[in-house]
Amino acid sequence: MKKLTTLFAILFLSFLSFGQVGSIENIDVEQRTDGSGIVDIYFDLLHSGTANYNISLEASFDGGSTFSPVAPEYLSGDLVEVAPGTGFQIIWDGLASHPDIFTEEAMVKIIANKVEATVTDVEGNVYPYVVIGTQTWMAKNLQTTKYNNGDDITTGLANEAWQNTTSGAYSVFPHTGDSWGNPIEGIDSDGEMINAYGILYNWYAVVDERGVCPTGWRIPTLEDYEALRDFAIGEGYPNEWNSVEGVADALRSTSVAPDPHPRWDAYEWEDYNHLDVYGFNALPSGYRTGNGDYYSLGQHVYWWTTSLFSEDNAWTFRVEYSSGDFSGNPTQQTMGYSVRCIKDE
Structure with a gap:
């Protein structure tokens, strides 16, 4: 088995946390071609109200059987108290967050948790x-x-x-x-x-x-x-x-x-x-x-x-x-x- 040092093939599943009204849509994933293992994720957060949301990721490397949270230190971008809108970005350092994973495919969930005011x-x-x-x-x-x-x-x-x-x-x-x-x-x-x-x-x-x-x-x-x-x-x-x-x-x-x-x-x-x-x-x-x-x-x-x-x-x-x-x-x-x-x- 070869240690992952090249591009991930990413399958993205998006959803809001249970009980929230709205959706994450128009997801676009662009893996950088410089060998860094960094993934740029673009998305829209749609909601009929104007509540804010904290954004997080969970990743699976076993075909979706289990998902584990991606540690915050490997994420940057639009993550904290995001108001509904378009054109948001998450930067995920996939290789650094999972250096010992040997797979060519990752499944990732984008999760939006409502910040209750x-x-x-x-x-x-x-x-x-x-x-x-x-x-x-x-x-x-x-x-x-x-x-x-x-x-x-x-x-x-x-x-x-x-x-x-x-x-x-x-x-x-x-x-x-x-x-x-x-x-x-x-x-x-x-x-x-x-x-x-x-x-x-x-x-x-x-x-x-x-x-x-x-x-x-x-x-x-x-x-x-x-x-x-x-x-x-x-x-x-x-x-x-x-x-x-x-x-x-x-x-x-x-x-x-x-x-x-x-x-x-x-x-x-x-x-x-x-x-x-x-x-x-x-x-x-x-x-x-x-x-x-x-x-x-x-x-x-x-x-x-x-x-x-x-x-x-x-x-x-x-x-x-x-x-x-x-x-x-x-x-x-x-x-x-x-x-x-x-x-x-």
């Missing part, structure tokens, strides 16, 4: 966020029980007190079941419920001047949600209730019962999709009515805006399990709904 609230809760079009959104429902100055948000209100308050307050959907008596299986505490679905706030809490969103973030307006909807429409997702590939389908998280929480209930009458195209991760947190009752965990999520519809009603936007549209709804300010924060421009 996060923001932290006043209590230390951490939220991933995503860029969609020109907007930056939290990818998880708000969980804070405090205003930004450290004051506690009022909680524990019985139905009558919840109905009558005009001050900020929050509730946690009962892990014991909704007001119809339907049990919530798989969640055993308030803490688990908050971690899965977030907190339900009345409108007075979300517009309190002390603030609930992290510094540099804010409660969205009606126009912010309309811009999100219009961006998805522009990418080919119709805002139609009977569409199984509508705006709501593009925003809805991919988890569906019997998956673990957080998850959507399965809708038996129509096969609505759970595409989560942009990583927005819409979660069905249910709601608390103005009378204090709890409904629709697994089926609906409503998010508050700061925009008034009338003196006693504010605009919300909703995603539900049985519709493809993403629509605004005027709602009583005493309702308990979820919050998604948007980054200040």
